[in-house]
Amino acid sequence: MAIFAKMSDEQAFKDWLNSIDVNGDGLISQKELRVALQALGQNFTHWKSWRAIRLADLNRNNFIDGDVEVKELMSYAGKLGIAATAAGARK
Numbered sequence: 001m002a003i004f005a006k007m008s009d010e011q012a013f014k015d016w017l018n019s020i021d022v023n024g025d026g027l028i029s030q031k032e033l034r035v036a037l038q039a040l041g042q043n044f045t046h047w048k049s050w051r052a053i054r055l056a057d058l059n060r061n062n063f064i065d066g067d068v069e070v071k072e073l074m075s076y077a078g079k080l081g082i083a084a085t086a087a088g089a090r091k
């Protein structure tokens with residue numbers, strides 16, 4: 001079973017994204033992702049955040065924005081094992 005397959009998990013992931021959106025503009029930048037990955041204890045955060053943007057930023061505006069891109073990011077996070085960690089970190 002895929003991590004974050006359920007609606008509630010998707011909401012948890014979105015809540016997590018909101019929490020890492022430091023400047024509150026509703027867009028997730030590579031820098032914000034990198035800081036979040038570091039906070040989760042991930043290694044190779046520069047590479048992973050770069051790759052996450054490359055994979056999930058479908059409209060190529062250099063930010064993760066919109067439901068479709070969030071789902072792509074969620075899929076990548078799941079591969080890194082981040083999704084579960086993020087849900088666990090949820091307040």
Ligand SMILES: [Ca+2]
Nearest residue numbers: 057061063065
């Ligand atoms: Ca985008």
